[in-house]
Amino acid sequence: MQVIKLKQFKNSSRFQSVMARRGKNDNSVLKVVEDIVVDVKNMGDVAVKKYMKSLNGMCLRNLRVSKEEINKAQSVVSDDFVIALKQAANNIRLVHNKQISLEAQSLVSPLCGIKVWKKWQPIEIVGVYVPGGLASYPSSVLMSVIPAQIAGCKKIIITTPPRPDGSVAPEVLVAANYLGVKDIFKISGAQAIAALAYGTETIPKVYKIVGPGNAYVATAKMIVSRQGEVAIDSPAGPSEVLIIADKTANPEFVAADLMCDSEHAEDSAAVLLSTSLQLARRVIKIIKNTVDNFSTGNRVKKSLKSYGLFATVKTLGEAVDFANDYAPEHIQIMTKRARAIAKKITNAGSVFIGPYTCKSAGDYATGANHVLPTGGSAKMFSGLSVFDFVRLVEYQQVSKGGLKKIRRTIQVFARVEKLPVHEFSGAVRFKEK
Amino acid sequence: MQVIKLKQFKNSSRFQSVMARRGKNDNSVLKVVEDIVVDVKNMGDVAVKKYMKSLNGMCLRNLRVSKEEINKAQSVVSDDFVIALKQAANNIRLVHNKQISLEAQSLVSPLCGIKVWKKWQPIEIVGVYVPGGLASYPSSVLMSVIPAQIAGCKKIIITTPPRPDGSVAPEVLVAANYLGVKDIFKISGAQAIAALAYGTETIPKVYKIVGPGNAYVATAKMIVSRQGEVAIDSPAGPSEVLIIADKTANPEFVAADLMCDSEHAEDSAAVLLSTSLQLARRVIKIIKNTVDNFSTGNRVKKSLKSYGLFATVKTLGEAVDFANDYAPEHIQIMTKRARAIAKKITNAGSVFIGPYTCKSAGDYATGANHVLPTGGSAKMFSGLSVFDFVRLVEYQQVSKGGLKKIRRTIQVFARVEKLPVHEFSGAVRFKEK
Numbered sequence: 030m031q032v033i034k035l036k037q038f039k040n041s042s043r044f045q046s047v048m049a050r051r052g053k054n055d056n057s058v059l060k061v062v063e064d065i066v067v068d069v070k071n072m073g074d075v076a077v078k079k080y081m082k083s084l085n086g087m088c089l090r091n092l093r094v095s096k097e098e099i100n101k102a103q104s105v106v107s108d109d110f111v112i113a114l115k116q117a118a119n120n121i122r123l124v125h126n127k128q129i130s131l132e133a134q135s136l137v138s139p140l141c142g143i144k145v146w147k148k149w150q151p152i153e154i155v156g157v158y159v160p161g162g163l164a165s166y167p168s169s170v171l172m173s174v175i176p177a178q179i180a181g182c183k184k185i186i187i188t189t190p191p192r193p194d195g196s197v198a199p200e201v202l203v204a205a206n207y208l209g210v211k212d213i214f215k216i217s218g219a220q221a222i223a224a225l226a227y228g229t230e231t232i233p234k235v236y237k238i239v240g241p242g243n244a245y246v247a248t249a250k251m252i253v254s255r256q257g258e259v260a261i262d263s264p265a266g267p268s269e270v271l272i273i274a275d276k277t278a279n280p281e282f283v284a285a286d287l288m289c290d291s292e293h294a295e296d297s298a299a300v301l302l303s304t305s306l307q308l309a310r311r312v313i314k315i316i317k318n319t320v321d322n323f324s325t326g327n328r329v330k331k332s333l334k335s336y337g338l339f340a341t342v343k344t345l346g347e348a349v350d351f352a353n354d355y356a357p358e359h360i361q362i363m364t365k366r367a368r369a370i371a372k373k374i375t376n377a378g379s380v381f382i383g384p385y386t387c388k389s390a391g392d393y394a395t396g397a398n399h400v401l402p403t404g405g406s407a408k409m410f411s412g413l414s415v416f417d418f419v420r421l422v423e424y425q426q427v428s429k430g431g432l433k434k435i436r437r438t439i440q441v442f443a444r445v446e447k448l449p450v451h452e453f454s455g456a457v458r459f460k461e462k
Numbered sequence: 463m464q465v466i467k468l469k470q471f472k473n474s475s476r477f478q479s480v481m482a483r484r485g486k487n488d489n490s491v492l493k494v495v496e497d498i499v500v501d502v503k504n505m506g507d508v509a510v511k512k513y514m515k516s517l518n519g520m521c522l523r524n525l526r527v528s529k530e531e532i533n534k535a536q537s538v539v540s541d542d543f544v545i546a547l548k549q550a551a552n553n554i555r556l557v558h559n560k561q562i563s564l565e566a567q568s569l570v571s572p573l574c575g576i577k578v579w580k581k582w583q584p585i586e587i588v589g590v591y592v593p594g595g596l597a598s599y600p601s602s603v604l605m606s607v608i609p610a611q612i613a614g615c616k617k618i619i620i621t622t623p624p625r626p627d628g629s630v631a632p633e634v635l636v637a638a639n640y641l642g643v644k645d646i647f648k649i650s651g652a653q654a655i656a657a658l659a660y661g662t663e664t665i666p667k668v669y670k671i672v673g674p675g676n677a678y679v680a681t682a683k684m685i686v687s688r689q690g691e692v693a694i695d696s697p698a699g700p701s702e703v704l705i706i707a708d709k710t711a712n713p714e715f716v717a718a719d720l721m722c723d724s725e726h727a728e729d730s731a732a733v734l735l736s737t738s739l740q741l742a743r744r745v746i747k748i749i750k751n752t753v754d755n756f757s758t759g760n761r762v763k764k765s766l767k768s769y770g771l772f773a774t775v776k777t778l779g780e781a782v783d784f785a786n787d788y789a790p791e792h793i794q795i796m797t798k799r800a801r802a803i804a805k806k807i808t809n810a811g812s813v814f815i816g817p818y819t820c821k822s823a824g825d826y827a828t829g830a831n832h833v834l835p836t837g838g839s840a841k842m843f844s845g846l847s848v849f850d851f852v853r854l855v856e857y858q859q860v861s862k863g864g865l866k867k868i869r870r871t872i873q874v875f876a877r878v879e880k881l882p883v884h885e886f887s888g889a890v891r892f893k894e895k
Contacts, residue, residue, distance in 0.1 A: 109874050112870070112874075113870065120868075123572040124572055126570075137829065139556040143553070145557045145829050147847070165879065167878060198878075200878045236841045257696065257699070257839045257843075259842065260839075263690070263693075281890050281893070285887035286887050288883045289881075289883045289884055291883075292881055324880075325882060329883070375586075376855075377855060378855070379856035379857070380855065382857065382858065382859040383860070385862045385865045386858055387865070387888055390868060390872060390888065391858050393868075394868035394871040395858050395860060396576070397856050398856065406690045409853065411853045411854035412856055414580070414854055420835075420840065421844040422808070422810055422811070422813065423812035423830050423834070423845055424812070425815065427823050427828060429818045435549065435553075435826075437542070437546060438546040439827055442550065445631075446597060446598065446599055446600075446601065447757075447758075449725070450722045450725040450762070451722055451725070451825065453721075454822050455820055455822050457714050457715060457718045458820065460714070
C-alpha cells in the first residue's frame with residue numbers, strides 16, 4: 030500500500046488490472062454448469078436433489094422449507110434482529126414506493142385520431158436467489174423481494190443454499206416470512222437457477238430471476254437467459270468502492286469505508302482518490318494499524334493488494350473524470366461541497382454523499398437498494414429497482430380518420446421495405462364497397 | 463387452414479409447436495459465431511474485413527459510410543419517402559418524448575437526516591444494428607435512434623449490412639442522416655456485433671447494442687453480453703400477431719392483418735381467435751383467394767401452415783386468457799367494446815385496438831415502437847423505449863443525526879452477515895475523541 034499520483038498510475042503496469050477488477054467468470058465453470066442446467070431441465074427434482082448431494086453433500090428429502098422450520102426460525106432470532114429487520118424493510122419500502130407511477134399511462138396523440146400509450150405491467154412470477162451456505166444474507170431478501178412486491182408481482186419464489194446441517198439461516202427465513210413470501214426452497218447454485226428457469230415438480234417456473242450469487246449462479250443465469258425464455262437481472266461481481274476525499278475528510282472514516290468494501294471478498298476493490306497526500310498517507314497508516322482487529326482482516330489485505338489503489342489528484346475534477354471512467358458500484362464523496370461533486374458523477378451504482386453516508390448505511394438501512402452494477406457495468410446497467418419487475422406494454426388506437434392521415438406513410442415504407450401486405454392492410458380499410 | 467375449437471386445440475398434437483413458435487436459435491450457429499467474435503475482438507478491422515469477404519463476398523476498403531455516399535443517397539430517394547420519413551419520425555418523437563421525466567429525482571426521506579434519490583443518466587455510447595442486405599429497413603433506424611436521442615445518448619453508432627454491390631440502401635442512409643447520426647458502418651451480422659462490443663481501429667466501442675437481426679446477430683449479441691461488458695436489448699425473434707375478433711369484425715381486415723404478419727418470414731406466426739365460426743371461415747376463404755396476389759404470398763402460406771391457428775372460442779374471456787398465456791408480440795382486438803377487452807391484455811408487446819388500428823400503422827406511422835418482444839417473452843420483456851437507453855443512478859445522503867437513527871440496524875445486520883468492518887464503519891463515526 031503506497032500513494033501514487035493518479036497521472037503516473039495511468040501509465041503503470043497495474044493500471045489495466047485495477048481498471049478491470051477481478052475480471053470475468055471463469056470459463057471452466059461453463060461446462061459444469063451447462064450439464065447441471067440440462068439435467069435439471071430434463072429431470073426436475075431428481076436432478077436437483079442429485080446435485081444437492083454430489084455438489085453440496087446434502088441428502089434433502091424436502092426441497093421446500095416447511096412451516097415448522099419457519100416457526101422454529103421465528104423462535105430463534107433475537108428481538109434486536111426483528112427490530113432491525115422492520116426498520117430496514119420500512120425504509121426500503123418507502124424509498125422504492127416512489128420509483129414508478131404504476132398507474133401513469135402517458136397517453137399521446139401525435140395526430141388527431143391516433144392515440145398511443147404505455148402501461149407498466151408487473152412480471153407475474155419472479156424467482157429470487159438469496160446467497161447463503163456458510164454466511165447468511167437476510168438483507169438480500171429485503172432488497173429483492175420488496176421492489177417485486179411494490180411492482181405487483183403475483184408470485185415470488187425464493188431459493189437459497191442451506192447450511193451444512195440442511196437448515197436455512199433463521200434470519201433469512203424470518204425476513205422472507207415477514208414479507209409474506211410463501212415459497213422458499215433449499216437449493217444452491219446452478220441447480221437453483223435451472224429449477225427456477227424451467228420449473229420442476231415442486232418448484233414453479235418463473236419469468237425472471239434476480240439476486241446475486243457466485244460464479245456458478247452467474248453462469249447459470251447467463252445460460253438459462255440466453256434464449257429469452259427467462260429474464261435475469263444485470264450481472265453482479267465482487268463489491269467495490271471508490272472514495273473521493275479532500276483534506277477535510279476524516280481519515281478514520283475513509284480507512285473504515287475502504288476496508289468495509291474490501292472485507293466482502295479477496296477480489297473486492299477499493300480505490301481512494303485524494304487531493305491531499307497527507308490524508309492518503311494517514312488512511313494507509315490507519316488501515317495498517319487496525320486491519321488485524323477484524324476477523325475479515327486477511328480478506329481486506331488481499332483485496333487491497335490485488336485491486337486497491339491509493340492515488341493523489343491535482344483537482345477534484347480529475348478525480349471525477351477517473352470515477353466516471355472506472356464506474357464504481359459504490360462511490361463516496363468526502364469533500365467540501367460534496368453534493369456539488371456528486372452531481373458530476375454519472376457512472377456509478379450508488380453515490381454516497383458526505384462524511385456520515387457510509388456504505389454500510391446504504392447496505393442495510395437507508396432504504397436504498399444495495400444490489401448494484403459492478404466491474405464498470407454501471408455505464409450501462411442500473412441497480413435493482415421496481416423497474417426490474419415490470420414491463421412496459423404498448424397500446425394504440427387509430428380511427429378511420431387517423432389512419433387516413435398516415436396511410437401514405439404506411440404505403441411508402443411498405444414499398445421500400447418490400448412488404449406488400451403491409452401496404453394492403455392499410456389500403457383495404459379504404460376500399461370502396 | 464381450418465377452424466378448430468380452441469379447447470380441442472389445447473389437446474392437439476400441434477398445440478406445443480404453435481405455442482413455442484419457431485423456437486430458439488440454432489445451436490449450430492454458436493460455434494461459428496464464437497469464432498467470429500474472438501477474431502474481431504483480437505484483430506479488429508482486419509477480422510471484420512476478412513469476414514465481410516468470406517461470409518458476405520465483399521471486399522470493402524472503407525467500413526465507414528462516406529459523406530459522398532450519403533449525398534448520393536439524398537439525391538436518389540423519392541420526395542414521397544422524405545415526406546413519409548418526416549411524418550414517421552415526428553410521431554415517434556412525440557410518443558417517446560413522454561416516456562420518462564428525465565429530470566425527476568423522486569427524493570425520499572424515510573427518516574429525518576436520511577435522503578435517497580435516483581436520477582436517470584443516459585447510456586453514453588450506443589450501437590444500433592439495422593438489418594439489411596437484400597431488403598432494407600429504414601423504419602428500424604427511426605425506432606432505435608429516436609429513443610436513444612431522447613434519452614440523451616452522446617454517441618450513436620449504426621452498423622448495417624451493405625447490399626451485394628457494397629452500397630447501403632439509400633433510404634437507410636437518408637433516415638440516419640435526417641436524424642443526425644454521423645457514424646454509419648457497412649458491416650453485417652456477427653462481425654458487426656463484435657465490432658460494436660469491443661471496438662476496432664475504426665469502430666468505437668459501445669456500452670449497449672440494440673436492434674433486430676438474424677440468428678447470427680442474435681447469437682453474437684448473446685455472446686458479447688454474457689460477461690456484462692456490453693448490454694443488449696431483449697431478444698427478438700420472428701414477427702407474430704394474435705387477433706381477437708367477434709362477428710362485428712370485418713373479415714377482409716382480419717385476413718389482411720393475419721397475412722401482414724405472416725409475410726415477414728416463413729417462421730412468423732399468426733393466430734385468429736374468434737367467437738364467430740362464420741367469421742373465421744370467411745377469413746380463411748379470403749386468405750386463400752388473395753394470398754397469391756402478393757409477392758410475399760409463399761411466405762404467408764408457409765408461415766400459416768407452420769405457426770398459424772384459426773380457432774373459435776366460446777367467450778371473449780377465453781380468448782383473453784389464451785392471449786395472455788401466448789403473450790404475442792402484436793395483438794389486435796377487433797370486437798365490440800374493444801378498449802374494454804384491451805384492458806384485460808397484460809402479456810403482449812403492443813395492443814392494437816379497434817378495426818382501423820392495423821399492425822402496419824404501428825410498424826411505421828403511429829409513433830409507437832415496433833421493436834417488440836416475441837416468442838412469449840412479452841411476459842418478462844418490454845418493447846424498445848427510452849428506458850432502454852438510460853440507467854437509474856442512486857444517490858444517498860445521511861447526516862450524523864440520520865446515521866444515529868439507523869446505527870443499531872447496521873450493527874445487527876453486520877453481525878448476522880459476519881461483516882465486522884460494516885459495523886465498525888458505522889460505529890467509528892460516533893467514537894469519542
